[in-house]
Amino acid sequence: MFSKSCKYAMRAVLFLALNSSPKKKLGVNQIAEELDVPKHFLAKILQQLSRNLLISSTKGPSGGFFLSEENLNTSLRKVVETIDGPEVFNSCILGLPVCSFENPCPLHFKAIEYRNGLLEVIEGNSIKELAIRVKEKKLTI
Amino acid sequence: MFSKSCKYAMRAVLFLALNSSPKKKLGVNQIAEELDVPKHFLAKILQQLSRNLLISSTKGPSGGFFLSEENLNTSLRKVVETIDGPEVFNSCILGLPVCSFENPCPLHFKAIEYRNGLLEVIEGNSIKELAIRVKEKKLTI
DNA sequence: AGAATAAAAGACCTTTTTATCTTTTAATGC
DNA sequence: GCATTAAAAGATAAAAAGGTCTTTTATTCT
16 A cells, blocks of 8 residues: 555654654654664655655754644645655556546445545544544554 | 556456456467556466466467366455465554554554455455456456 | 754665566477 | 477566665754
């Protein structure tokens, strides 16, 4: 479903939502260590998210990554689509160039049904809301 | 979700189910052309399926690939797992090393639901049954 | 201003996936 | 037996994904 980069991105964003604020920025090192992902690789991904204004960052001493209030109010879907492209939730699960309601592949309707399930979670909730859920239900990221 | 190889494999198997028989074998060329996939690459995949007894083949004149009655009565899931490995339906959608009922990631339950829906289709039906459905409902492969 | 810090950017490198081409092996029909 | 056909196997190549390292730029603090 998602590329490794995308998985790292989602986890990092949730981690930032839970552990950072404009007053408490986190460096790549800390994030990479906590999530146990390759640090330089994660840096690239965070840069990309930052460039696309999905996360915030400042350079220099006591700089780092964090989520602004605006960042917290966007959806994880944007994060996913920034990293894996907008087609992730749109392309045929069998790779057919055309696969639609009128012209479905054998897995079309089931695939749609459950993609929508995922979208419910990552689009129906803001990052902030998701983070709260992670905290309350002690979910793993 | 599935690798390209796996998508080609699924489509090829369904194509064989619909268009081949022990008396009517198909060459890679025909299959590749019909499905519009790279022929040499498909050949590799078919070899792999054949080695694992999920499809049948014979060499020489009037040889080719086909599905035996036994092949028709297995599930597409086996095809998928032969190509993409048994972990496709088992690994965490966020890539976490442990992600379970007791220790779920934020997408765990929706992801499970998603997978189970797909499994319903590719495991709950034999390849033969799926092929019938493809024919009756004029689905695209 | 200068030192220190941390992200941004760029250049590489490695591995995996996808794809192609050639040679070998097995089966068929003459 | 020989020519032909088609899969099996092997070698290689191209592209994409994943990962590392170095240099540059911006910021802060003294």
